[in-house]
Amino acid sequence: MALTGRAGLLAALGIVVVLLAPQPGAALAGVCLLLAAGIVIDLAFAGPVRPLRFHRSGDTLIRLGERATVELVVENAGDRRVRGLLRDAWPPSAGAAPRVARVDVPAGERRKVVMTLTPTRRGDRSSVAVTVRSLGPLGLAARQGTHQAPWTVRVLPPFLSRKHLPSRLARLRELDGRHPALVRGQGTEFDSLREYVVGDDVRSIDWRATARRDDVVVRTWRPERDRRVLIVLDTGRTSAGRVGEAPVPLAGATPDPGGLLPRPDPLPTPGWPRLDWSMDAALLLAALAARAGDRVDFLAHDRAVRAWVSGAARTELLSTLVNAMAPIEAELVEADAQGMVAAVLARAKRRCLVVLLTDLNPAALDEGLMPVLPQLSARHLVLVAGVSDPRVTAMAARRGTAEEVYDAAAAEQARLGRRRITARLRRHGVEVVDASPDDIAPALADAYLALKAAGRL
Amino acid sequence: MSVQARPEQGAGSYPSSPTVRSAWRSARGVVLVGVLVVLVSAVTLLILPDRGPQRRLDPDDTSLVGSGALAALLRERGVTVDRVDSAAAAAGRAGTGDRLLLITDATYADESALARIPGDRLVVGNLPALSTLASGVRVTAADVRSRDRDPDCRLPAATAAGSAYLGGLSMTGPRGTTGCYPAGDGHLLVSFPNGGGVTTVVGDGSFMTNQRLSEGGNAALALNLVGSAKAVTWLVRPDDPPPLDLAGERGRSLEDLMPGSIRWALAMAVIALAVTAFWRGRRLGPVVTEKLPVVVRAAETVEGRGRLYRARRARQRAADVLREGTIDRIVPRLGLVAGAGRHEVVTALAARTGLDPQELIAALYGPPPADDAGLVALAGHLYSVERQVSEL
Incomplete structure (x- = not known):
């Protein structure tokens, strides 16, 4: 049960009545009895909440930054009209609105309540409970009950870097020979023979075939296909650090203003986790590689395998990937590089391009990846991609006051460490992509295209 | 392929708030234990004798802080113990032969009337009226730690008793004072002739309580100090302290000026507050918690x-x-x-x-x-x- 403001108001009026009444004791008893009688009548005649039935329909999959609509149909299977308030409770980061809806469902009928969700975070958001407060005829008291009406909306990574996809696909087509720019490189595959046209590279003339026929015949080449790309996402502690500016505000991305007074020095916005930037880059790479005819597998690992996607059909690869990525959160543990390498070696039997999305953190890589890297690079081509922090770059450039110079020295120290670990990785024959959050996805795609053009896959 | 399965979307709904029956079933254990606790405590209170509140240094009190044992010892020795709770009663007993006035609490007594009573006088502890009851005594320290102390003086009552548990006030008396149990600049027991008798002031009355009386020379000191006379007038705090007289003009207090319905309106206000509290306090559905990711800048x-x-x-x-x-x-x-x-x-x-x-x-x-x-x-x-x- 629940009381309403009207009951409180009635009781407050009772104070005046008791104060002015000639017999205050009797007046007190009278007011209390009146109030109690009203409450009892309301509770007795309020529509029962227990027989209500709820049905849901609407979105189950949305990208982060989009808005989901979930319809909640309230069916009154009881024999009295239910009039009052309804709250469909979702976790705070689901951004559910309205918080409380008014409902009025006559007996045996249905009414629809439309909830809009604006999630501020990736992952699964499930409805917690539906609570209905059914008011009595006098509006003094209400019956209240809670139902479970399960529904889950999966919030997928937004794949913001898909804007870079058309330009990279154009580059891919250039490689493919569909545009008049034949590329001939080491390791590219022989495709077919055709007649020579003016403008063709004379080096590609196949003299043996020319001798058999009257025409001059050239070989055409196409980039290698059906190579394997394994994207490995490091979900350890270094992936939790926030960099850049969040294109879609995440929960907790903007600091809580807190307190009545405005802060004199507002904290800078913490941005997006490295993990989300890495996912964005991984999605662009996967989309590109799938179009290029390569097979894409995906592994998320910190101390254990968090997600593993393999053998997805080309048309469904992206949706499978975003579904696998959606619930992944950064774990606050040191990533187990040895276990990660073992997992990769166990899964990738044939030579493939292993794209490791992690942070180029010298301390973490020194202890984790560097000792086991030779095992990996001996069998596979390894590409390490790390998201750099634009804030550190900005700190290194500010040299106005002594404080800023000390900060710049610290930033310089961090960048030096990054450059050194990059150089060491390259000495191991590992490709390295180190780019700012906004550039990591296109930079990774370009690195992949360069490898493909060079026939190194 | 081991993609995490897409979340299942439930088809129907089911009520999750408890029915009256299930609520009773889950709560009855707690209710039973509560009822049992209330019953046991009620029965215990009814069975056990009513001891009443503890009254410090009261001759009728047998608790640890009372002085029933000392009073019994005095009666055994043929000393009459008269327990009084006002200055008027004490004055009524005065003048009947060899009588000592023992003051343990003078909060509600008229101190100037007490000071006029002739004869020997023993003032125990830190009383606000000390300057009136024992004029000439100057307090040098108020919070001396209580412990067993040696008399270190020539007062026969103290030297005969030996070490006693004393502390509290440290004092110096007027000319002619005998001070015992030195502490700091003063003494914890001062005795000096005053008018027709001897006034003795003790810094702390713990040595007279039932708890401490059997230790060391406490009983001897108490008997020597109190039992020197034939009779003792023992002034204690009254059982029902008289209300403070706040009557204003024409003897009417604030309470008299209020209309009679105020009390009832106040009761109604409490009820209204309870109703309002229930209205505001009842949540519409559960509090939803969520595991949030850490927010830590990489820089x-x-x-x-x-x-x-x-x-x-x-x-x-x-x-x-x-x-x-x-x-x-x-x-x-x-x-x-x-x-x-x-x-x-x-x-x-x-x-x-x-x-x-x-x-x-x-x-x-x-x-x-x-x-x-x-x-x-x-x-x-x-x-x-x-x-x-x-x-x-």
Whole structure:
């Protein structure tokens, strides 16, 4: 049960009545009895909440930054009209609105309540409970009950870097020979023979075939296909650090203003986790590689395998990937590089391009990846991609006051460490992509295209 | 393929709030235990004898803080113990032979009336009326720790008793005072002739309580002090302290001026408050919790390192790092290989930028700056050198 403001108001009026009444004791008893009688009548005649039935329909999959609509149909299977308030409770980061809806469902009928969700975070958001407060005829008291009406909306990574996809696909087509720019490189595959046209590279003339026929015949080449790309996402502690500016505000991305007074020095916005930037880059790479005819597998690992996607059909690869990525959160543990390498070696039997999305953190890589890297690079081509922090770059450039110079020295120290670990990785024959959050996805795609053009896959 | 399955979407709904029956079933254990506790405590209270409140240093009190034992000992020795709770009653007993006035509490008694009572007088503990009851006594310390102390004086009552548990007030008396149990500048027991009798003041009455009476010389001291007379008038705090008289004009208190219905309206206000509290306090559905991701900026470690440099004024370290970073970036631009010697770097740089080689050596490989201003200047210089190299 629940009381309403009207009951409180009635009781407050009772104070005046008791104060002015000639017999205050009797007046007190009278007011209390009146109030109690009203409450009892309301509770007795309020529509029962227990027989209500709820049905849901609407979105189950949305990208982060989009808005989901979930319809909640309230069916009154009881024999009295239910009039009052309804709250469909979702976790705070689901951004559910309205918080409380008014409902009025006559007996045996249905009414629809439309909830809009604006999630501020990736992952699964499930409805917690539906609570209905059914008011009595006098509006003094209400019956209240809670139902479970399960529904889950999966919030997928937004794949913001898909804007870079058309330009990279154009580059891919250039490689493919569909545009008049034949590329001939080491390791590219022989495709077919055709007649020579003016403008063709004379080096590609196949003299043996020319001798058999009257025409001059050239070989055409196409980039290698059906190579394997394994994207490995490091979900350890270094992936939790926030960099850049969040294109879609995440929960907790903007600091809580807190307190009545405005802060004199507002904290800078913490941005997006490295993990989300890495996912964005991984999605662009996967989309590109799938179009290029390569097979894409995906592994998320910190101390254990968090997600593993393999053998997805080309048309469904992206949706499978975003579904696998959606619930992944950064774990606050040191990533187990040895276990990660073992997992990769166990899964990738044939030579493939292993794209490791992690942070180029010298301390973490020194202890984790560097000792086991030779095992990996001996069998596979390894590409390490790390998201750099634009804030550190900005700190290194500010040299106005002594404080800023000390900060710049610290930033310089961090960048030096990054450059050194990059150089060491390259000495191991590992490709390295180190780019700012906004550039990591296109930079990774370009690195992949360069490898493909060079026939190194 | 082991993709995490898409979440299942439930078809129907089911009520999750408890029915009256299930609520009773889950709560009945707690209710039963509560009822049991209430019953047991009620029965215990009914069975046990009513001891009443503890009254400190009361001859009728047998609790640890009372003085029933001392009173019983006095009666055994043929001393009459008269328990009184007002100055008027005490004055009524006065003048009947050899009688001692023992004052344990004078909060509600008329102190000037007490002071007029002739004969021997024993004042126990820190009373507000001490200056009236024992004029000439000056308190030197108010919170002396209570412990067993030796008398160290020539008062027969104290020397015969030996060590006693004393503390509280430390005092000095007027001329002719005998002080015992010294503590600091004063004594914990002072005795001096006053009018027709002897006034004795003790700093603390703990030695007379039932708890302490059997220890050391406590009983002897108490009997020597109190039992010297034939009869004792024992002034205690009244059982029902009279209400403070706050009557205003024409003897009407604030309560009399209030209309009679105020009390009832107050009761109604409490009820209204309860109703309002229930209205506001009842939540519409459960509180929803959520496991949120950590919010930590990746640059925090770098900022922390910068603050450490700043706190320690690590100029050498900062200058080294800045120089190293600059050299690291300009060396490839100058067409040199990594690990080039300082001479090569400076020569190439001087040729490229036209700057003085000595100045460049000082900037890139010189000693660390002596102060923060020097560091800022060095940082600016390095930046300008780097920019010149990259712009050319």
